Amino acid sequence: MRLSSAGFSPQPPEGEKRVLNSELWHACAGPLVSLPAVGSRVVYFPQGHSEQVAASTNKEVDAHIPNYPSLPPQLICQLHNVTMHADIETDEVYAQMTLQPLNPQEQKDAYLPAELGTPSKQPTNYFCKTLTASDTSTHGGFSVPRRAAEKVFPPLDFSLQPPAQELIARDLHDNEWKFRHIFRGQPKRHLLTTGWSVFVSAKRLVAGDSVLFIWNEKNQLLLGIRRANRPQTVMPSSVLSSDSMHLGLLAAAAHAAATNSRFTIFYNPRASPSEFVIPLAKYIKAVYHTRVSVGMRFRMLFETEESSVRRELQMGCVVKDVKNVLLHNIESQIERLSVGKLQLVSMILDSYVSYMGTITGISDLDPVRWPNSHWRSVKVGWDESTAGDRQPRVSLWEIEPLTTFPMYSSPFPLRLKRPWPPGLPAFHGIKEDDLGMN
């Protein structure tokens, strides 16, 4: 066979009983992705679910798809179950969630208490590198960033010349991959050589994709991939029309809503434009406890692509932001690692970038099909001209208004020791009443 399967021990795919490591899943999903806690109450948006299908099939929802008047634009649900999976073909991570719409009485109750969810397990001791052309070329191996190798790879025996060892890493499907890890060259550097190229070709990695290494609790090295945002990764839909898919999720939600019975959805964070299962508390806070109006300034988090970040930094017009989950990350990492706060904060900051914009309108995204929906009800204009491909509409819970004053002061006095770059808006305090979201 052409594609060598050396180092690849096939697993029975049917079973899939093995539970995917949660931290590996989150690492592959990306830093901004969070899953609501099992047992908590969430809000489900058929529109957002539909957008995931549209983005995957690369086809907009057709006009002749019937309306579901009985299906409200948002469904308050009990989240019964969440399981993490990875696509057999692509290693894309996705989550399966079992939702149960609340009955009318429960829905009323839902607005009363502030629900405390548990923050999702964000990985702590891992590293993620975006592959360069050299990394994916057949000419050589993989250049390991120095700090990453020292942080997550087992220490080398430096009495050897050159120092080297065999690394065994398990991917999302529990297949083993073996790599030769060597420390050589002038100046000295960490490299993965033998075994690397078969991995690259088997996973069909290209420059721009990312790989990440992480330890599990059983002291095993895990290995995940995060593919670059392809222009469009067309899903093979040779078996069901995209229209039927749209209808399918609507019908499933409508039936569940009508009977208050459970239904199942798949959330693919890399394929979906936005999260469409939101913690109830986050939704309530954004919709009922935050005042927004046209003309208001806001900011919103995005995942980093190195290139754009550097460019923006040079232009001096990007605000880095720390919020919500990051606090959890920082605290836990500071406890575990003996690294300086500032260094750690800057490490984490490197994964995010926030863009600023102005609210230009508040209206229904689809007044016919989904009147009075909060999904993408906010029309926005982005500051950067480079943000041409950003969504012109966002949902309230995705943005952070800037003109409202912080209601509480931060419990975690984050102060940068170096001066705040001139021309940037001042950091405003981090709210502590985040209600446990994320």
Added chain:
Amino acid sequence: MRLSSAGFSPQPPEGEKRVLNSELWHACAGPLVSLPAVGSRVVYFPQGHSEQVAASTNKEVDAHIPNYPSLPPQLICQLHNVTMHADIETDEVYAQMTLQPLNPQEQKDAYLPAELGTPSKQPTNYFCKTLTASDTSTHGGFSVPRRAAEKVFPPLDFSLQPPAQELIARDLHDNEWKFRHIFRGQPKRHLLTTGWSVFVSAKRLVAGDSVLFIWNEKNQLLLGIRRANRPQTVMPSSVLSSDSMHLGLLAAAAHAAATNSRFTIFYNPRASPSEFVIPLAKYIKAVYHTRVSVGMRFRMLFETEESSVRRELQMGCVVKDVKNVLLHNIESQIERLSVGKLQLVSMILDSYVSYMGTITGISDLDPVRWPNSHWRSVKVGWDESTAGDRQPRVSLWEIEPLTTFPMYSSPFPLRLKRPWPPGLPAFHGIKEDDLGMN
């Protein structure tokens, strides 16, 4: 990059406006697959459609999927449009059909006239070979069966030593592939060498898969693949649950039936256990004009897998059969080619095998969800013990009862010159009132 793309000229996938060659599509779909004629009336079976999803997602339809009482088990439809496609990733062929349920009055009319469909264009001048281990190994090229090369490849210039030429073939996506075609060795043979291996690796072909070459009307060489029946080709459904998919097709059909509006379905002949869009005439004939009863013997066509055929032939218990469309094939080929009838018939026969069995019962497959459905209403027992994986239930239009006498004599007196193998049931006449069905 690891996978060389030499000989691969990328096409814009978004457009997909180019129309797929019909004969190539049918060649890839296999000899038993036929598409109803555009404009004709057909019967659509939600159950069969559901089976296609189940087979693709490798997941049975869940019990908690709601019923669609308003959706009958079969829908008589006008077939407005049929387009042929091929999966970008796998080259799997599939068809997109636009159906419109007939209103009640039209439904009644439908049972009156016998509708004459046009037989689908089955390829005539082509060849198909199942790849051997040598064909797919990196050690060498592709061994072209002699008759195939002489029939479909351009004639070689035998003044050259050795005779050789460059073949250019276009795949289902109109990508060009170049192969060196050479006639050498002792004894002499046709081989594809340079260019073959990149094709094998790009298409990820393995031993057991088939390739086929065919000419289009513009005198271009076309190239398709037919993958072996993998144990299960799990569809990447990281974006929509199989439950939602089942619901989706039901909802689409129910909505279309309720409003007599058009809907769209995908038919993937290699993934679907059975055809679920049947020419109306074929349905009517099988259901209303054929008497079947428990204990009756029947036979049914299947596609050939060489190995099983050889084994069965040795056991002397297989009946090869010619029926319906085959007549069309034979006649057109005899006109075009100057090959003897017997030779041609035996060539075509090699693509089919029919298994025999006994009807053991007639009942609803799913009495709760789909009462009074003709879908797989016939419970059968197969003669061969090797047919353990065959469906225990079939539909009336899939089988050919043997105890009924032929209603008409054959217009095409097919007589084998060699004696009919002893122990085999006698050939019965071929019916001419096939109403254009395939």
Added chain:
DNA sequence: ATGTAGGCGCTACGCCGACAA
């Protein structure tokens, strides 16, 4: 007639520093 294997030339895979950036 055609699947497989041995022989063997040569491409390109992949391991190594040397350089910048």
Added chain:
DNA sequence: TTGTCGGCGTAGCGCCTACAT
């Protein structure tokens, strides 16, 4: 610190025939 390149040794790709079935 790390991306890319020139260098090179060699595994294995791929073209040929021989042989068996």
